Amino acid sequence: MDLQLRDTVVLVTGASRGLGAAMALALAREGAHVVAAARSVDSLAAVAADGGGRITTLEADLRDESSVAGVVPAVLERHGRIDGLINNAGIAPAGKFATQDPAIWKDALAVNVVAPMLLAQAAGVRMIEQGGGRIVNVASTTGVRGKPYLVPYSTSKGAVVRFTEALAAEWAPKNVQVNCIAPGAFVTEAQKAVTESPELHAKRIAKIPAGRMADPAELVPLACLLVSPLSSFTTGAIFVVDGGESGKL
Template sequence: MDLRLRDAVVLVTGASRGLGAAIALRLAAEGAHVVGAARSKDALDELAERGDGRITAVEADMRDEDAVAGLADEVVARHGRIDALLNNAGVAPAGRFADQDPAVWKETMAVNVIAPMLLARAAGRHMIAQGGGRIVNVASTTGVRGKPHLVAYSTSKGAVVRFTEALAAEWAAKNVQVNCLAPGAFRTDAQRAVLESPDLLRRRVARIPAGRIADPAELVPLACLLLSPLSSFTTGATFVVDGGESGKL
């Protein structure tokens, strides 16, 4: 299927590894011009080398509001437009809620909620001016159903889901579609502790009806579809991709 992404300009945050890197590479393979943003310059440069000249690396810290707010303008300055935005960067601090420093909450909200808001606002202004665009926010299954020892993360991702729905309703008439992905357990650095422990992995997999941890490539097609013009009547939706875990009673 032709996703009509050739020469589309897409900004991907958290692009240096995991889900963000996998999506960025597929977008490039589809012919898009990808601007990949993350803190890890070395990993971004490696990603750009794999992108056949279609991935531009931009070092950016999602905790820096001024830098985040200027990313969309930088993309437009480079490419003349911005067609799609993938808000993928995030942090997931684990710990007992009663013992967690409020500073952890402030950083979690800064990266997981404030940064996507700033990026969506800046990118959306360009999209509206050019006649439309697409925004995909990456939440988590913990944003749909809260998880113990990930209270700050669950709260932030729940906010991302509500943000997606509200912004989609506000910008639908502007031809800007806003959707959300809620991944479950994927083979990324975020699951490293689980993947490296046979006992933790066994217990984690036991909660997933599909009986396994997913590969990042299994999220890529849906993400690219939502970032493409083919999703022009899909907005305000949250797509849970978790092997049936959230639906398990």
């Protein structure tokens, strides 16, 4: 199926590794011009090297609002338009809530909530001027159902879910679709502590009805579809991709 992504312009944050890198590469293979943004310049360069000339990189620290403010203008300067935004970057500080430093909350909310909001605002205004566009926010199953010892992360990702629904309703008349993907357990560097420990890995997959963790390649077709013009009547949806974990009692 042709997703009609050739020569569209898509910004992907958190694209230096894991799900972000996988989505950036998949979009490039579909013919999109991808701007891959993250803090790690070296890792971004490695992703771009595999992008067939369709991925350019952009260093950005999403904790810093001044850095965030320059992201969409940089995309527009390079390409003159923006057709898709994937707000993928996120941080997941773990720990006991009773003893957590408020600074941890500040960082989690800055990266996971404020940055996606600022990027969606800047990109969406341009999309409206162009006649339409698509925004995909990457949340988590912990944003759908709370998880102990990840209270800041669960809280921030829950906010992303509500943000998606509210913005989708507001911008549907403007032909800007806003959707959310809530991934469960995927084999990425962020899950290294789990995948490299037989005991932790066994405990983790015991919670998943599918009986395994997922490969990033199992998420990217959905991401590509949601930034494609073919998804023009899909908005405000939360797509949980977790092997059935959040659907069981």
